Amino acid sequence: MISFLTSQSLWNLSSPVWLVAVPLLLAAIVWRKKLAGANWWWFAVAMAVLVLAFVSPIGVLAGGYLFSAHMVQHLLLLLIVPLALMLFLPQHWLESLLDRPGLAKLNTLLSTPVLGWVAGLGAMWLWHVPSLCSAATQSDLLSIVRSATFLAAGLAFWWPIYSPVARYRLDPLLAVIYLFSACAGCTLLGIYITFTPVSVCPAFANPVDRIGILTSLYQAGFTPMVDQQLGGLLMWVPPCSLYICAILSVLCRWYALEEQPSAEKLPEASL
Numbered sequence: 001m002i003s004f005l006t007s008q009s010l011w012n013l014s015s016p017v018w019l020v021a022v023p024l025l026l027a028a029i030v031w032r033k034k035l036a037g038a039n040w041w042w043f044a045v046a047m048a049v050l051v052l053a054f055v056s057p058i059g060v061l062a063g064g065y066l067f068s069a070h071m072v073q074h075l076l077l078l079l080i081v082p083l084a085l086m087l088f089l090p091q092h093w094l095e096s097l098l099d100r101p102g103l104a105k106l107n108t109l110l111s112t113p114v115l116g117w118v119a120g121l122g123a124m125w126l127w128h129v130p131s132l133c134s135a136a137t138q139s140d141l142l143s144i145v146r147s148a149t150f151l152a153a154g155l156a157f158w159w160p161i162y163s164p165v166a167r168y169r170l171d172p173l174l175a176v177i178y179l180f181s182a183c184a185g186c187t188l189l190g191i192y193i194t195f196t197p198v199s200v201c202p203a204f205a206n207p208v209d210r211i212g213i214l215t216s217l218y219q220a221g222f223t224p225m226v227d228q229q230l231g232g233l234l235m236w237v238p239p240c241s242l243y244i245c246a247i248l249s250v251l252c253r254w255y256a257l258e259e260q261p262s263a264e265k266l267p268e269a270s271l
Contacts, residue, residue: 016054037092042088049076057069058073059073064138075238077147079239089164110159117182123154179247186239189235194229
């Protein structure tokens, strides 16, 4: 299996993703002074995961071979890359940008968390409508649109939870409801994909073997139905695990804020 995954045919080093990652890296270098205080480690994570999603075997297998690889790629684009970018952005730079005149409508949108929730869950459900899923798998242009949609929807989804600007964040209890309901939405989609006898993405039921690996995949047990069931489990378990971790981080942040006033009162009480 290791030799199979390291096969040169399973690495797409000429992927167009470089046209996104390289300009972003150059822009980060140019703007590094204005982005003082940014957590560059998270930016590196975002770029590494973005490239991994398309250049590695994940990207190759997601291009019409394995529905499970397709699901991994989408989860990386929808949840991991946007989250890392959100944790990278510096507060002072973003505040000065959003406080500019003429951005009132944008501020209104950013202050409406339900839009982020609908975008995050809606993108995943929309692009798994069978006809759309197959069309985006078989069309390079539509695949790019789908990937861009996932990245934008992911940023919108994480904004009310981890926005660098505190005024846009949800209150802790609402944030817990927001994340728990997102977990429920992913669970429903995951259950449907796992147990339905219908092909969710017909392009993966009858793949075109462009690089001659289909026989090896089937011999390894990745038949279309097993592959779809694995994809459903990936839609179900990893996102909810991530949402639970996010809920715990929100509760820790809430606890830390509650502890601050008490700590400030201690010196006064000792007087």
